[in-house]
Amino acid sequence: MSEYITPIRTYLAVFLALMALTTITVAVAFLELGPFNDIAAMGIAITKACLVVLYFMHVRHSSRLTKMVVVAGFLWLFILIAFIMSDYLTRGMISLQGPIG
Amino acid sequence: MQGESSHAFGLAHHFDSFDQQREASYLGMWVFLVTEIMFFGGLFTAYVVYRSGQGAAFAIGSHELDIVLGSINTAVLIGSSLTMALAVWAAQTGRRKAIVAFILATILLGGLFLGIKVVEYSAKFEHHLVPGPNFHWQGPEAPGVEMFFNLYFLMTGLHAAHMVIGIGILLVVAILAWRGSFSPENHNLVEGIGLYWHFVDIVWIFLFPLLYLLGRNIQV
Amino acid sequence: MSDTVTTPPRRKHYLNVDYGIKSWLLTQDHKRIAILYLISITFFFIIGGVMAALIRVELATPLGDLVEADTYNRLFTAHGVLMVFLFLIPSIPAVLGNFLIPLMIGAKDLAFPKLNLGSWYVYNLGALLMVAALLRGGTDTGWTFYTPYSSTFADSEVILTALGAFVVGFSSIMTGLNFIVTIHRMRAPGLTWFRLPLFVWAHYGTSLIQVLGTPVVAIAILLVAAERLLHIGIFDPALGGDPVLFQHLFWFYSHPAVYIMILPSMGVISELIAAFSRKRIFGYKFVAFSSLAIAVLGFLVWGHHLFVSSQSIYAGLIFSVLSMLVAVPSAVKVFNWTATLYQGSISWQTPMIYALGFIGLFVIGGLTGTMLATLGIDMHVHDTYFVVAHFHYIMVGGAIMGYLGGLHFWWPKITGRMYSVFWSKIAAGLIFVGFNLTFFPQFLLGYMGMPRRYHAYPEEFQILNVLSSAGATILGLGYLLPLIYLFWSMRYGERAGDNPWGAYGLEWETSSPPPTLNFDEPPVVTTEAYDYLSLREKKLA
Ligand code: HEM
Ligand SMILES: [Cu+2]
Numbered sequence: 001m002s003e004y005i006t007p008i009r010t011y012l013a014v015f016l017a018l019m020a021l022t023t024i025t026v027a028v029a030f031l032e033l034g035p036f037n038d039i040a041a042m043g044i045a046i047t048k049a050c051l052v053v054l055y056f057m058h059v060r061h062s063s064r065l066t067k068m069v070v071v072a073g074f075l076w077l078f079i080l081i082a083f084i085m086s087d088y089l090t091r092g093m094i095s096l097q098g099p100i101g
Numbered sequence: 102m103q104g105e106s107s108h109a110f111g112l113a114h115h116f117d118s119f120d121q122q123r124e125a126s127y128l129g130m131w132v133f134l135v136t137e138i139m140f141f142g143g144l145f146t147a148y149v150v151y152r153s154g155q156g157a158a159f160a161i162g163s164h165e166l167d168i169v170l171g172s173i174n175t176a177v178l179i180g181s182s183l184t185m186a187l188a189v190w191a192a193q194t195g196r197r198k199a200i201v202a203f204i205l206a207t208i209l210l211g212g213l214f215l216g217i218k219v220v221e222y223s224a225k226f227e228h229h230l231v232p233g234p235n236f237h238w239q240g241p242e243a244p245g246v247e248m249f250f251n252l253y254f255l256m257t258g259l260h261a262a263h264m265v266i267g268i269g270i271l272l273v274v275a276i277l278a279w280r281g282s283f284s285p286e287n288h289n290l291v292e293g294i295g296l297y298w299h300f301v302d303i304v305w306i307f308l309f310p311l312l313y314l315l316g317r318n319i320q321v
Numbered sequence: 322m323s324d325t326v327t328t329p330p331r332r333k334h335y336l337n338v339d340y341g342i343k344s345w346l347l348t349q350d351h352k353r354i355a356i357l358y359l360i361s362i363t364f365f366f367i368i369g370g371v372m373a374a375l376i377r378v379e380l381a382t383p384l385g386d387l388v389e390a391d392t393y394n395r396l397f398t399a400h401g402v403l404m405v406f407l408f409l410i411p412s413i414p415a416v417l418g419n420f421l422i423p424l425m426i427g428a429k430d431l432a433f434p435k436l437n438l439g440s441w442y443v444y445n446l447g448a449l450l451m452v453a454a455l456l457r458g459g460t461d462t463g464w465t466f467y468t469p470y471s472s473t474f475a476d477s478e479v480i481l482t483a484l485g486a487f488v489v490g491f492s493s494i495m496t497g498l499n500f501i502v503t504i505h506r507m508r509a510p511g512l513t514w515f516r517l518p519l520f521v522w523a524h525y526g527t528s529l530i531q532v533l534g535t536p537v538v539a540i541a542i543l544l545v546a547a548e549r550l551l552h553i554g555i556f557d558p559a560l561g562g563d564p565v566l567f568q569h570l571f572w573f574y575s576h577p578a579v580y581i582m583i584l585p586s587m588g589v590i591s592e593l594i595a596a597f598s599r600k601r602i603f604g605y606k607f608v609a610f611s612s613l614a615i616a617v618l619g620f621l622v623w624g625h626h627l628f629v630s631s632q633s634i635y636a637g638l639i640f641s642v643l644s645m646l647v648a649v650p651s652a653v654k655v656f657n658w659t660a661t662l663y664q665g666s667i668s669w670q671t672p673m674i675y676a677l678g679f680i681g682l683f684v685i686g687g688l689t690g691t692m693l694a695t696l697g698i699d700m701h702v703h704d705t706y707f708v709v710a711h712f713h714y715i716m717v718g719g720a721i722m723g724y725l726g727g728l729h730f731w732w733p734k735i736t737g738r739m740y741s742v743f744w745s746k747i748a749a750g751l752i753f754v755g756f757n758l759t760f761f762p763q764f765l766l767g768y769m770g771m772p773r774r775y776h777a778y779p780e781e782f783q784i785l786n787v788l789s790s791a792g793a794t795i796l797g798l799g800y801l802l803p804l805i806y807l808f809w810s811m812r813y814g815e816r817a818g819d820n821p822w823g824a825y826g827l828e829w830e831t832s833s834p835p836p837t838l839n840f841d842e843p844p845v846v847t848t849e850a851y852d853y854l855s856l857r858e859k860k861l862a
Contacts, residue, residue: 003123005193006186015183022175022309026168029314037318041310048306056186056299063124065505066131073135076533077142079620081149084569087624087636088150115429115507115838125432125506132498136536143540143570147555150566232553244554244561251553255544 004061014055021048111287119286126289130296137263141304144256148311151248158245160316162253165230165246167221171313174217175305181210182302189295192278192288200278200291204271207298211268218261225250253312260308263301270294334737334834349434350837355420356735357441362408362416363804365448369403370797372396377759377793380786385777393776394461395477401464402482406489407448409720410578413585414531415440415496417727418524420735422500424828424835425518427509427844432502440495447488454481463774465575468556468567472548480546487542490535493581497531500524509827511846515609518826518850519595519602522609523588526616530577530584533620538574541567565630572623580619582716584612586679586723587654593676593726594658596824598665601851604657611650618647628699637696644694651687655680670822671745675726678753682718686711689764704774707767713760725752725803730824732807733817737834740810744802751799758792825851 025044033040054060059070109119116122152159188203229237232251240246274294277283283291331337335352338344345353375396379387388396419437423430431437454460460482462471471479504525508517544555545567554560556567595602602608624632624640632640658680667673689711693699702708733739762785767773771782778786820829831840848855 003193006190008187008190011183011186011190015179018179018182019176022172022179025310025314026172029310029317032318038315041314045307045310049303052182052299052303052306056182056302057296062127066128069128069131069135072533073138076135076620077138077145080139080142080537080573081146083621083624083636084146084150084566084573085153086639087565087569087627087633088153089633090635091631091633093633093635113434115432115434121506125502128505129433129498129502132501132532136494136498136532138536139533140536140540143537143544146570147544147566150563233551248554248561251555254553255547255555 004058006055006058006061010055014051017051018048109286111284122287123289123292126293127296130293134296134300137300141256141259144252144259145307145311148252148256151245151252152315155242155245155248156316157319158242159249160319161240161242161321162246162249163313163316164321165225165228165250166253166313167224168313168317170217170221171309174214175309177210177214177217178302178305181207181214182299184210185295185298189288189291192283192291193285195285197278197281197283200283201275204275204278204291208268208271208275211264211271211298215261215264215268218257225254256308256312260301260304263304267294267298267301271298332832333836334832335837336737336834338837347438349430349438351419351423351431351434351437352735352835352837354437354441355416358411358415358419358444361441361445361448362412365403365407366800369400369408370800372400372403374793374797376400377790379776380778381790383778383780383783383786388776390776391461394463394774395459397774398460398463398482399455402451402460402486404716405464405578405582406486407444407451409582409716410489410493411444411496412582412720412724413589413727414500414524414527414581415444415492417589417724417731418500418520418527418585419496421731421828422503422521422524423507424734424831424839425521425826426504426507426512427827427840427846428503428507429838429840431499432507433499436495437499440492440499443495444489444492447485447490447492450481450485450488454478454485457481465571466542466545466567467571468545468548468564469558469562472545472555472567473557473559480549483542483546487539487546490539490542493531494535497528497535500528501532504528509844509846515606516846516848516850517609518588519591519605519608519612520585520588522612523584523591526612527581527584527588529613529616530581530619534574534577534581537570538578541570541574544570565627565632568627568630569623572626573620576623576626577616577619579712579715580615582720583683583723584615586720586727587612589723589727589730590658590676590679591654592824592826593672593730594661595851595853596730596822597668597670597673597676598662599668599853599857600661600665601849601853602657603660603663604653605850607653608657611653614650615647618643618650622647622694625694625699628696629703634696641694641696645691648687648691648694651683655684655687671742671749672726672730672822674746674749674753675722675729678749679719679722679726682714682722682756686714686719689714702767704772705767706763706771706773709773710760710763710767713763718756718760722752725749728803728807730822731828732810733821734828734833734835736811736814737817738810738814739817739821740803740814741806744806748799748802748806751795751802755792755795755797755799759789759796760792762786762788762792823856825853825856 021044025041028040029037053070059066112119112122116125184203184206188200188207191199191203225231229235230250232247232254236247236250238246271294274290277290335350345357348354375388379385379393385393457478459477460479461477462475462479466479466483504521547553548555548557552560554562556562556564558564591602591608622640622644624636625644628637689707693702693708693711729745766782766785769782771778817833819831819833827844830844
């Protein structure tokens with residue numbers, strides 16, 4: 001299995017896309033979108049990260065194993081955050097009544 | 102040692118082929134980056150936890166950051182990722198001088214990023230926004246704002262430390278490249294530091310919106 | 322050495338290719354690095370053991386008469402920190418795993434030999450920090466470093482000890498990373514995943530945990546140090562932080578870390594059970610996948626350490642249920658081992674005694690773990706000696722039994738010599754009896770309500786405590802013996818031959834001790850793991 005060489009054209013296209021997304025995310029931040037401000041900012045950041053991982057870091061043309069390693073890394077970060085938030089977000093949901101509370 | 106003589110230059114004794122050596126190095130680097138994801142992950146978790154309880158204070162905090170400098174820095178870092186990717190491309194295609202040139206460009210952009218960061222940090226110093234005993238915040242939500250700046254300095258500080266290390270390694274790799282240590286078969290070091298550099302870029306891609314952008318729309 | 326005229330000309334192997342301290346300190350041979358690790362961890366096991374002895378002497382009487390309360394805190398902290406970070410976590414992976422994985426998969430070395438050596442130096446650097454902390458008076462936070470006590474109030478060497486743990490963590494990451502890449506990329510031709518020894522599978526699972534978990538505790542420790550040094554509020558509620566966040570980050574690593582300690586031991590047990598029953602492990606694939614299942618599920622249960630820490634009770638419920646789930650793959654292993662024993666031709670060699678001891682003790686440790694994972698029970702016994710007994714049944718009764726069993730099994734491969742069978746069986750017996758006498762009474766004590774981490778206790782607890790201290794004496798003796806006869810055997814032991822147990826596996830096909838590059842001919846694998854059946858047929862033919 002030999003190494004895949006990404007053409008320069010691809011690198012430049014990805015670079016331009018990243019710049020464009022940066023501009024968009026800054027512009028969107030000033031709009032009043034309610035909860036969608038956070039969603040847009042994070043959505044754009046994730047898109048940018050995917051572009052870097054897939055093209056700059058060559059994962060798109062790497063083995064399935066590499067892809068699994070990358071996915072596992074982000075999945076574990078998700079587990080960390082999600083399980084911890086499952087504590088913080090449910091703390092206020094119960095209020096003890098009566099002699100104990 | 103036995104078998105050494107039949108081995109090609111640059112191929113370590115315990116590998117059978119350049120392909121095996123490169124795949125091991127690439128996989129190893131990615132596994133290392135996974136540890137980095139989890140390392141920064143602890144801080145991102147702290148950010149999510151504290152922001153979930155004090156969104157308003159975090160919005161106030163983000164207004165104190167310089168969004169112009171932040172945006173410029175984002176562009177600078179993305180640019181450095183491009184030059185880094187091109188350095189790897191040059192290594193893959195055996196262009197010795199191009200490797201050195203692209204790495205130097207990467208170092209330059211990285212240095213520019215850090216320089217701008219220093220300007221930002223010193224402004225925070227002057228405004229007493231550095232957490233600890235000297236922190237002063239007159240407005241509302243003082244504890245939450247301080248927490249925002251705790252996280253701001255920890256996250257950007259850890260990120261900057263990674264960049265400083267990266268620049269140090271890039272310098273070494275540039276010298277090695279100049280001496281002609283890399284070939285299309287064997288350029289694992291360039292590829293490896295490239296992955297590291299892109300990872301640091303990705304961290305910033307998340308730090309920028311989290312710290313500078315979220316809450317911008319809220320009037321404070 | 323006392324070579325007589327009849328011995329053939331000296332064969333070169335990894336121990337005698339080179340002499341002198343430099344050839345050891347700069348070696349990149351995984352087998353030599355394993356020996357370096359063996360020396361380091363044995364040293365810290367002894368120090369940690371001395372701390373344990375002092376604790377048990379103090380607890381022989383109800384009054385706090387031997388040491389002050391504060392000194393006692395420093396003692397059990399040092400004991401925990403040394404045993405967990407400097408002994409148990411590196412024990413099997415860095416010694417046996419390091420030595421055996423390349424042999425078992427037919428490779429010349431690990432994928433990154435320099436990183437391997439580096440990990441040993443990093444380990445020692447971290448150990449040095451911890452020793453410095455000890456010499457400056459020690460740390461009194463417990464091995465868990467709970468905030469805000471550790472970050473604000475403790476008046477002891479928190480930072481040095483914590484940084485020591487931070488640094489040692491990186492050596493653990495380096496080992497794990499090396500194993501993952503090695504197992505993926507360095508297997509001999511024909512050695513498919515399902516032909517791998519279960520020892521390798523177990524280490525693969527362990528490595529996943531090391532790589533995914535350790536960085537999180539590293540950052541948590543760094544934040545404690547930052548809060549302590551710079552007075553910025555991350556965990557201290559007085560400074561606007563939340564102490565429970567520290568517990569989350571700490572246990573995100575430290576629960577999986579208990580599987581870093583037990584999984585490799587389970588891997589050893591699989592090898593021992595197969596070798597001494599002369600059978601392929603029953604349900605090989607289940608046992609292999611249960612290692613992965615433990616590694617993954619182990620990450621989803623850490624909240625069972627926070628049941629009484631103001632964690633939301635909804636989260637508590639989820640963590641409670643998930644904790645019981647993780648007992649399933651552990652049980653799968655136990656059932657498959659017992660099924661392997663059934664109708665096997667069992668021989669009672671020393672390693673096998675350890676393996677059977679492991680199974681019994683691990684079952685007790687695991688079942689009490691499931692009890693603790695039950696929300697309602699844990700409210701009652703949290704922070705009592707019941708918990709102490711639970712985790713010692715697993716970490717000492719399980720992990721250390723596995724380690725010693727493995728050490729005795731592969732000792733002839735490592736040194737080329739055989740130890741005294743008689744003394745090794747005596748030691749195994751002493752350890753089993755001493756261990757149970759030490760820790761079983763602690764279940765009772767905890768259930769009666771004796772809290773952990775105090776240097777004095779009410780008089781009615783004395784009888785059980787004296788039993789426990791007496792057991793600890795026997796256990797200590799049991800640990801001392803191998804130290805002596807194994808050392809002895811290196812010089813005076815009989816030459817063991819390449820495969821003294823008639824065991825199956827690549828590591829037994831090379832000579833003892835193995836040559837530097839492990840195999841004279843690169844091996845090619847054509848058979849399944851533990852193919853004892855064909856081995857027997859070959860012998861009959
Ligand atoms: C069968 C799976 C297991 C379950 C369900 C389980 C459950 C638990 C629970 C619920 C606790 C918390 C008790 C408390 O503090 O109130 C605990 C503590 C502990 N367990 Fe386990 N456990 C299991 C396996 C293990 C293993 C394999 C190890 C080690 C190799 C281990 C080591 C520990 C340690 C060290 C503690 C005490 C930590 C401390 O507070 O210092 N456990 N376990
Ligand atoms: Cu646990």
